[in-house]
Structures are given as C-alpha cells and as structure tokens.
Amino acid sequence: MRGFSAMASPLRRMAPITVRQNSRRCFSNSPNLQVTWGFIGLGRMGYPMARNLRAKLPAEDVLFIQDINTAASKKFLEENPEGVRIASNVREVAEKSENIITVLPEPHHVSGVYKQMLEPPSLLKDGFTAKERLFIDCSTIDPMTSQSVASAAHSSKQGRFIDAPMSGGVVGAQAGTLTFMIGAAPDVVDKATKVLSMMGRRVLHLGEQGAGLQGKLANNYLLALNNIATAEAMNMGIQWGLDPKALAGMINISTGKCWPSEVNNPVPGVIEGSPASRGYEGGFGISLASKDLKLAIKAAKESKIKLALGETAQAFYTEVENAENCKGRDFSVVYRHLGGKE
Structure with missing residues (x-):
C-alpha cells in the first residue's frame, strides 16, 4: 500500500470526553473539544x-x-x-x-x-x-x-x-x-x-495486526546480513590492493549495491560523515542490530521458516558486540572486527 505523507491539518476533533469531576481534572472550560x-x-x-x-x-x-x-x-x-x-x-x-x-x-x-x-x-x-x-x-x-x-x-x-x-x-x-x-x-x-x-x-x-513487525524484522534481517557481506567484500578487495573508494564506487553501480555499501559503508573515509568515518560513533548500534536479528530468527523458527544464514550471522554479531573495541558502536564496526584496514 502506498505510504502517506504528513498531514498538514490537525487530527479531526473527536467527541467530547466524559470527565470525572475531582481534583485531578486538568482541562480548562474552553468551548473547543479537546483530545x-x-x-x-x-x-x-x-x-x-x-x-x-x-x-x-x-x-x-x-x-x-x-x-x-x-x-x-x-x-x-x-x-x-x-x-x-x-x-x-x-x-x-x-x-x-x-x-x-x-x-x-x-x-x-x-x-x-x-x-x-x-x-x-x-x-x-x-x-x-x-x-x-x-x-x-x-x-x-x-x-x-x-x-x-x-x-x-x-x-x-x-x-x-x-x-x-x-x-x-x-x-x-x-x-x-x-x-x-x-x-x-x-x-x-x-x-x-x-x-x-x-x-x-x-x-x-x-x-493486519502483526504485519508491521513482520515487515520490519524481514527488512532488518536482510540489513544485518548485507552489513556483514559488505564488510567482508570491502575487506577482501582492500586486502587485494584495491582503492577503497574505487571499490565502493564500482559496487554501487553493480549488482552488489545495497544500503550498507552505498550509504553506510563500513570502511572509514569512503563515505564522508558516515559512522565509520567518525570512529563508528552514532548510527544503528551493534546491540540493536543484534537484537533485531535475534527477533527475526525467533519469529522465523516459530513459523517453521528455514533460514540458511541467520544463526551464523547472529553468532558473529554476538562476538562483535562483546569485543572491547566494538561495544556501543555502529553496526558497521563489523569491518573492524574482521581486521579491516582503517
């Protein structure tokens, strides 16, 4: 279904509320209907x-x-x-x-x-x-x-x-x-x-109710996997001697393009202002990424949905989350944990 833009007009006033008359009454006597x-x-x-x-x-x-x-x-x-x-x-x-x-x-x-x-x-x-x-x-x-x-x-x-x-x-x-x-x-x-x-x-x-969460968890499952894959691919190319910006530029006009490669690239200096370029500060915390991945895997198991990569990725995120030089950082810090060149 198409998304909606922000509404310019205020929410339509609803019916008057029934008020209990006691000392906790905190509305004025304004004739306007309050919500x-x-x-x-x-x-x-x-x-x-x-x-x-x-x-x-x-x-x-x-x-x-x-x-x-x-x-x-x-x-x-x-x-x-x-x-x-x-x-x-x-x-x-x-x-x-x-x-x-x-x-x-x-x-x-x-x-x-x-x-x-x-x-x-x-x-x-x-x-x-x-x-x-x-x-x-x-x-x-x-x-x-x-x-x-x-x-x-x-x-x-x-x-x-x-x-x-x-x-x-x-x-x-x-x-x-x-x-x-x-x-x-x-x-x-x-x-x-x-x-x-x-x-x-x-x-x-x-x-229907529940679909919002199912969509969010499916998206964040994919995001978590793409983040690791991007860090691995960037590390691979850089270790082979490729220039980080040239490698990222090629990926981002090719089939490997994804949000972690284009917007939140895990290599410092590739994307100006990204968490990676700020010491992995801010952004989407590694603990939140790990939490959402766990929730997605749990929901998939409850629905008897087969996953090939989820548990391997979850074990890796737990490892990164507990690493002293990665705690509290943006989830792109997985690149650092892989031994990527900073």
Missing part, C-alpha cells in the same frame, strides 16, 4: 517522537507522559510545559487518554506495560474518557508478543491495538522523518496514519 493523548517510553527514540507529537497537536489538547525514568519525564515537562501532564503510572495514562503511543525496549516491557494498562478491564466504565482507546505500539518486538497484547486489548473491547515499528533511527525521530510500518485492521488505518504522520514522513500499511 487527550498518552505517550509511554521517553528513551532515545520516544523522547523526540513525543516532542514532535506535542508540537503538532492543537494547543487545547493534553499529552499525558510516563516513563520509568522519572528524570526523563520531568525534563520533558520542563522543555514542553504547555499541554503536558506527567502520569503517576501507565494505568493513569490509559485511563485519561484516547490515543496511546508506546515506545519500549523489549518484548517483556511491552507485555508488562499493556497488562498494567488493560487490567482491570474497566477503562470504558471508570476511566477519564468513555471512548474506545487507540493503542499504537512503536516498539520493535516479536510478532507473537504483539499479537498476545492485541488479543488482550481486543477481547476486552477496551481499545484497538496496532503494531507500528519504525525506521529512521534517532536522527529520523528528531527530524520527524520516520517511516512507520503498521499492522492494522483496514478500518483503523486512516486514524492511525493521521496520528503517526505527526511524528514521521511515511506510514506503510502492510496488512
């Missing part, structure tokens, strides 16, 4: 995503934020004082928000957070709003965990859940240029697209 939003997970990706979301929302809307790192929540509020509230826990986010976005590190974090939000299953009765929620999980996790969480949300009829992993890294999150791959029922795609377009440039609907 409440929730954002859980203010890490390296989530923080700039939440900032971009708040900047695109109408002034009268309220964004409830929550992170296990209370310092991150406080800092966000200090930098974005208008229309932001810190929730005391994730259940409060669920109770007070119509649209909830989660950006979490690992599958068990996603399971735990959604369990706290969905239990007891009384959001529509006792919550800040009586509307059915829209839960958008932007975490990169395994499809089975995501489907389990979706089942809990849908069977309790408290909300609609979609998976929306993203591509673009921290730089894309900061610039608002992320690409989201979503798995969602057709009738919720337009609404989800409007929400995600406030934090990114493209939204690609790949199919």
Whole structure:
C-alpha cells in the first residue's frame, strides 16, 4: 500500500470526553473539544517522537507522559510545559487518554506495560474518557508478543491495538522523518496514519495486526546480513590492493549495491560523515542490530521458516558486540572486527 505523507491539518476533533469531576481534572472550560493523548517510553527514540507529537497537536489538547525514568519525564515537562501532564503510572495514562503511543525496549516491557494498562478491564466504565482507546505500539518486538497484547486489548473491547515499528533511527525521530510500518485492521488505518504522520514522513500499511513487525524484522534481517557481506567484500578487495573508494564506487553501480555499501559503508573515509568515518560513533548500534536479528530468527523458527544464514550471522554479531573495541558502536564496526584496514 502506498505510504502517506504528513498531514498538514490537525487530527479531526473527536467527541467530547466524559470527565470525572475531582481534583485531578486538568482541562480548562474552553468551548473547543479537546483530545487527550498518552505517550509511554521517553528513551532515545520516544523522547523526540513525543516532542514532535506535542508540537503538532492543537494547543487545547493534553499529552499525558510516563516513563520509568522519572528524570526523563520531568525534563520533558520542563522543555514542553504547555499541554503536558506527567502520569503517576501507565494505568493513569490509559485511563485519561484516547490515543496511546508506546515506545519500549523489549518484548517483556511491552507485555508488562499493556497488562498494567488493560487490567482491570474497566477503562470504558471508570476511566477519564468513555471512548474506545487507540493503542499504537512503536516498539520493535516479536510478532507473537504483539499479537498476545492485541488479543488482550481486543477481547476486552477496551481499545484497538496496532503494531507500528519504525525506521529512521534517532536522527529520523528528531527530524520527524520516520517511516512507520503498521499492522492494522483496514478500518483503523486512516486514524492511525493521521496520528503517526505527526511524528514521521511515511506510514506503510502492510496488512493486519502483526504485519508491521513482520515487515520490519524481514527488512532488518536482510540489513544485518548485507552489513556483514559488505564488510567482508570491502575487506577482501582492500586486502587485494584495491582503492577503497574505487571499490565502493564500482559496487554501487553493480549488482552488489545495497544500503550498507552505498550509504553506510563500513570502511572509514569512503563515505564522508558516515559512522565509520567518525570512529563508528552514532548510527544503528551493534546491540540493536543484534537484537533485531535475534527477533527475526525467533519469529522465523516459530513459523517453521528455514533460514540458511541467520544463526551464523547472529553468532558473529554476538562476538562483535562483546569485543572491547566494538561495544556501543555502529553496526558497521563489523569491518573492524574482521581486521579491516582503517
């Protein structure tokens, strides 16, 4: 399905929310209809995503934020004082928000957070709003965990859940240029697209719930393999005496061309400004590449899909990740671990 560009107009106002009249009431008496939003997970990706979301929302809307790192929540509020509230826990986010976005590190974090939000299953009765929620999980996790969480949300009829992993890294999150791959029922795609377009440039609907993650993991599996293959090919040619830039230039107009060869070449000096040319700083961390590869292999095994190269590549990434001169670096540092000339 064709990706969508960012929406210029704000999200259409929804029906008035049912408000519990108590001391926690934090809306004004403005005649404008307000929409409440929730954002859980203010890490390296989530923080700039939440900032971009708040900047695109109408002034009268309220964004409830929550992170296990209370310092991150406080800092966000200090930098974005208008229309932001810190929730005391994730259940409060669920109770007070119509649209909830989660950006979490690992599958068990996603399971735990959604369990706290969905239990007891009384959001529509006792919550800040009586509307059915829209839960958008932007975490990169395994499809089975995501489907389990979706089942809990849908069977309790408290909300609609979609998976929306993203591509673009921290730089894309900061610039608002992320690409989201979503798995969602057709009738919720337009609404989800409007929400995600406030934090990114493209939204690609790949199919029903779970399809976004499956697409993301398939892509990152290929990326992980291409990264190793590019490092090996570049090292091979350079060891034979070829000029690194000439070799890369030839590859990039030939059949070996791929993102790791053309954009993120692992040899220092070949691509100006690339992580390799900055001591392998920044970029797509080796630990994240290893994590996504593990998730892809796990999901493939669960579906009884045969892989020829995955486990060999995973063993190599684990080796690189644990090497003292490679820890915390961009995943193109595999070239260094191969003994490549720097």
